[in-house]
Amino acid sequence: MGENKLITDIFTQFQQNLDTDQQLRETIRQICKDIQQISREAVTVLQVIHHKEEGVLQACQKARQLFEDAKKGYTMLKEAVPWTDYYKYHDHWRVVTQQYCYLISLVIWLETGIMASNETVADILGINAEEQKEGFHLDIEDYLLGLLLLCTELSRLAVNSVTRGDYTKPQQISHFIMELNAGFRLLNLKNDHLRKRFDALKYDVKKIEEVVYDLSIRGLLPKTEPANIAEEDKTTETKSG
Template identity: 75%
Template structure:
């Protein structure tokens, strides 16, 4: 075999590898587009929480039905991604998975008022919760960003709840978000994107504090509710 033939063989294999990678990416993009559309429908259903209390339980029920459709999409995605190439293609589904982490956490909070665990979110999506070197799983950073998105949505809900005369909801939100804030402060965040998203949490906390404070000075807080401990503003801004 001459030198030119050897070079041709080498570059032919390179092209085959590139073609295979492109085909895989196209399959992944198609699936991600489908599950992204489902997540947008879920967001639309859940917008009712900012307008009226009635219908929230029904919206959560409909959203859970969408989660089942998304689960089927993630199962297809899991099959399409080679076990050793999770992080190679991770960028394709990173954002939509963060959104699902947020949506699942929001639905569970609306239903029972508790934090959706990493394992629970992964189970609903039908993927592994274990951070593995190989295999499809729910990346911890994607889950954490989903929780930060949840805090932003709840800060918005705190304001809108007051406009419709629900003065207890901001207190419930305040307790929950402050507990999450305390939890995040235990983490040594070095990831740039996650760190920047966490830095925005202090503004969500401040916004909720202002709502609770305004209710307090107007004497609109529920008599039976214990006002949550509000962190010192300097600490919250640190």
């Protein structure tokens, strides 16, 4: 009788633990639902880049405002998720975090033409970078997948830029994607999903190469050598003579 009661007590505790876990998962789901809605708004705001050059900076500013709203959501996640249980619940925010890594990286590229570091992305979301790994943080694979999503978006932008008569942007995108591609090739990728997504990068590279090649044979690429450099060369030749 005593043994049966002990087993009952044990399984009662199990049920209490399951109930607590389920309540936490519901809380996490609701927070993730909210920050996912914000990410959709940011995607919509940034679609202007495919239609016109005007308004791109304003779209970036609006997206940054939305990132501030998302930051509040990530703060709530940090407070809700136990310090030791990050990977237990990681699947709940994994996809939306990859989306934010892509969106933030896109905004920074549009503003500066450079790659956003994982520290910068983590800071904008108000969480720790992967290197620190203290409780809630930005998983490095989520960040890398966000960069791969960025490559796909930029390959699309290269095509649409030509459509609206901007022949400089595809070349800029091509140089950036080539550098990213070289960087990814330095990695020994073990994650199956990340590896498959990286394999798809070659199609983005091919699309951009075709755009740049087409512009090249049509003679539409802007000259890479500024006129003032050419003049300096002529001056140097004259002095030498």
